[in-house]
Amino acid sequence: MLRAAGVGTGDEVIVPAYGNAEVAEDVILAGAMPVFADIEPTTYCLDPDAVAAVVTPRTAAVVVVHRFGNRADLRRLRELGQRQGLLVLERQEQGESETPHDGLELRRAHAAYLSGRLSGVVTPDEGEGHSFQEYVVRVPGNGRPDRDAFARAVRAKGIDCRVPVKTPVHRTPRFWRDIQLPETERAADETLALPAGASMTRRDLQRVVSACNALGGLLQPAF
Structure with missing residues (x-):
């Protein structure tokens, strides 16, 4: 899509650093040249204000990646694109279902069940349009690797959880940038995807809640 739009040598393309490196690789x-902008803390998608802050005369495009079933603020991003003469491209997250509406109501019901019962973690914002392709919580840090310890303990109880982004792209050797993206870095440190798929039973969900809530002691703030 970038090549078809005439984007190439000498151009800059704004991309998120929260996610895998595939989008930045495509720009290369x-x-x-990929330019990284920060994310919104609730959607994990590009923050339009952060995008606006890194636009330069060389900026040709913005690649928007929807995360976990959250939708980026396309209205504001497209308005920015119109004002600045930028191409705004959308991309689904790698591995996201081609048919996001399959099991949608069940996923939302499962997410509501978990959000109403989990303690000690920050549950996702059930904003308009969230399809819960993944149910991502935050395990707040307090100077220790709380999220990683939490994940290990939950897996030990038989719950299949995963860290969605271990290292932001701008902190990897190939794409290292001496920049601060505080929301991106915080999200990479705190986020954990818990199982909540449409195929899960109520008993499966109860096991997730029991395993997580039993670990609340890991999350006490340091004083």
Whole structure:
């Protein structure tokens, strides 16, 4: 899409650093330079204000990635694109279902069940349009690797959880940038995807809640 739009050598393309490196790699393949912008803390998608802050005369496009079933603020991003003459491209997260509406109501019901019962973690914002492709919570840090310890303990109880982003792209050797993206870095440190798929039973969900709530002591703030 970038090449077809005439994006190439000498151009900059704004992309998120929260996620895998595939989008930044695509920008390089098109001959352009990836520029990283910060995310919104509730959607994990590009923050339009952060995007606006890194636009330069060389900026040609913005690649928007929807995360976990959250939708980016496309209205504001497209308005920015119109004002600045930028191409705004959408991309689904790698691995996201081609048919996001399959099991949608069940996923939302499962997410509501978990959010109403989990303690000690920050549950996701059930904003309009969230399809809960993944149910991602935050395990707040207090100077220790709380999220990682929490994940290990939950897995030990038989719950299949995963860390969605271990290292932001701008902190990897290939794409290292001497920049601060505080929301991106905080999300990479705190986020954990818990199982909440449409195929799960109520008993499965209860096991997730029991395993997580039993670990509340890991999350006490340091004084």
